Amino acid sequence: MQNASFITLGDVTNDAFIKLQEASVHCDISTEQCTISMRWGDKIPYEDVVVVPAVGNSANAAVSAARLGLPTAFISFVGDDRNGKECIAVLQDENIDTQYITEEPGKKTNYHYVLSYEAERTILVRHEHFTYSLPNIPDSTEWLYCSSVGEAAKTLHDEVVQWIKQHPETKLVFQPGTFQMQLGYDYLKDLYAHTHLFICNKQEAQRILKTEETNIKTLLQDMHSKGPTIAIITDGPNGAYAYNGDTTYFVPQYPDIAPPKERTGAGDAFSSTLAAFLAKGLPLKEALLRAPINSMSVVQHIGAQKGLLTEKDIEHYLQKAPESYTVATV
Numbered sequence: 001m002q003n004a005s006f007i008t009l010g011d012v013t014n015d016a017f018i019k020l021q022e023a024s025v026h027c028d029i030s031t032e033q034c035t036i037s038m039r040w041g042d043k044i045p046y047e048d049v050v051v052v053p054a055v056g057n058s059a060n061a062a063v064s065a066a067r068l069g070l071p072t073a074f075i076s077f078v079g080d081d082r083n084g085k086e087c088i089a090v091l092q093d094e095n096i097d098t099q100y101i102t103e104e105p106g107k108k109t110n111y112h113y114v115l116s117y118e119a120e121r122t123i124l125v126r127h128e129h130f131t132y133s134l135p136n137i138p139d140s141t142e143w144l145y146c147s148s149v150g151e152a153a154k155t156l157h158d159e160v161v162q163w164i165k166q167h168p169e170t171k172l173v174f175q176p177g178t179f180q181m182q183l184g185y186d187y188l189k190d191l192y193a194h195t196h197l198f199i200c201n202k203q204e205a206q207r208i209l210k211t212e213e214t215n216i217k218t219l220l221q222d223m224h225s226k227g228p229t230i231a232i233i234t235d236g237p238n239g240a241y242a243y244n245g246d247t248t249y250f251v252p253q254y255p256d257i258a259p260p261k262e263r264t265g266a267g268d269a270f271s272s273t274l275a276a277f278l279a280k281g282l283p284l285k286e287a288l289l290r291a292p293i294n295s296m297s298v299v300q301h302i303g304a305q306k307g308l309l310t311e312k313d314i315e316h317y318l319q320k321a322p323e324s325y326t327v328a329t330v
Contacts, residue, residue, distance in 0.1 A: 003138045004073035004097050006065045006279050008272075009160070010058025010147040010177070011127060012076045012087050012101075013110035017262070017302055019047040020117045036117060052303035053083070054090035056110070057147035057177055060265055060304045061272035063094050064294065065145075068276045068311050073097035075137070077130035079107035100135045110150075114264060116302075121264055127151060127179070134159040141170050143279045145272070146191075148177020154187075161190045171196035171279075174228070175271045181207055185226060197278065198228035199271040202235045216241050217248055217330065230284065234270055241330070242288060249285060250330045254292040255322065258300060265304020269294040273314070285327045293317045 020038070022045060027034040038044050054063075062074040074096050078084030080103045087109060088098050113124040127150025134156060137144075146160060157180075164172050174195040176188075185192060185208055192198070205219045206212065213219055216233055220243035223231040234240040239252040273294040277287035293314045298307040309317075 003140055004071045005140070005142040006070040006145065006276065007073045007075060007100070007137055007141050007143070008058040008062040008065070008145040008147070009075040009134075009149075010056060010061075011110055011149050012054055012056045012059040012074075012078060012091075013112045013125075014051060014053045014083050014087065015055050015112050015114050015123075015264070015303065017048075017050045017052065017114045017116050017121075017264075019049070020115060021045045021047050023117045025117065025120070034120070036115070036120075036122060050302050052305070054087040055265070055304050057175060057268050057271075058145060059087075059091065060268040060308075061145050061147065061175075061275070062091065062096050063305045064269060064272035064308050065276040065279070066094050066096050067308050068273070068280070068314075070276055070279055071097075073100055073137070075100040075135060077102045077104060077107075077128075077132060079103070079109040079128065080105050081107075081109055083109035083111060100137065102130070102133075102135070104130055116262055116264075121262060123264075125178070132156040134163060137163075139167060141167070143171050143173060143275065145173040145175070145275055147175040147268075149179060151179050153179070154183065157183075157188055157191050161194055164194045173197045173199070173271075173275045175199045175268075176204065176208070185209075189226070193227035195228040197230045197232070197275055198223060198226075199232040199234070199274070201267060202233055205233050217243075220248060232271070232274065234267060240270065240288070240292070242284060244284060248330050249288055250328045251288040251292060252325060254296040254317070254325060256296055256299070260299035262302050263299050264302075265298045265307075266295040268304055269298040269308060288327050289318060289325075290314050 066072040115122045129152040132153040172195050220231050231243045242249040270291045274287050274291040301307040
């Protein structure tokens with residue numbers, strides 16, 4: 001296998017999707033937040049359970065990039081258990097270089113539970129406390145994609161910054177996970193300062209910036225001021241926005257080909273597809289056109305990876321897109 005030019009870094013997990021039969025959803029229009037409720041102390045019936053191995057933000061990004069034809073490797077940490085070996089085997093089947101995955105003795109591989117109801121979901125997460133350390137990756141690495149890690153990985157971010165400082169030709173992608181947002185901008189300001197491509201959703205941007213600002217152009221400019229060369233903010237069915245310091249772009253959601261089955265992984269699909277096409281040399285506007293197509297495909301399936309497309313498939317959907325599906329300057 002040739003040296004990977006696109007390397008992703010982050011936790012990997014097995015997801016157990018539990019499709020609920022009985023629940024109720026309550027949404028607050030003013031905060032755009034929803035809660036799901038079930039009867040406490042009762043037996044709750046469920047429709048089905050599906051276990052999807054080797055997922056997580058960065059694992060999904062690795063699979064996405066590999067299917068799009070990039071030589072891809074994955075840096076992660078698993079336990080020396082059956083789940084960890086299964087994760088590695090699944091990723092190898094996707095033609096991903098797994099030599100940078102550490103199997104740590106005495107640890108358990110991450111295992112999450114996804115409570116799925118209609119097309120939405122809530123995830124019960126637990127990150128194992130691995131001994132995180134950046135492995136010796138090739139100097140020729142062109143793109144390093146960093147996303148969700150556990151609480152024990154605080155110093156790992158410092159190692160990434162030092163590596164990027166020593167390899168300024170490598171482009172850093174940062175798609176923050178829950179713990180990285182909890183750490184806050186002040187702790188990770190050096191990472192933001194060395195980020196080429198930053199991606200999050202609207203609510204995450206408000207959380208990171210500690211603001212109730214709702215104007216996405218303002219949020220983009222504030223995020224860009226933190227250091228990233230290109231800042232991306234997604235807004236679910238309302239599309240996504242990009243700002244490169246000069247121009248703000250908007251791309252709508254690609255029309256669903258059928259009602260979505262499950263939305264897990266839609267954001268990862270968008271982020272990784274955008275990064276992968278930039279890595280393949282496409283201009284920002286062209287990469288933006290392709291990213292929502294993979295998101296559309298992913299939500300047609302259970303799990304974050306089954307619907308990830310090849311480049312040929314994405315180009316096919318792009319040719320079939322309605323005339324209104326264009327990138328606009330806003």
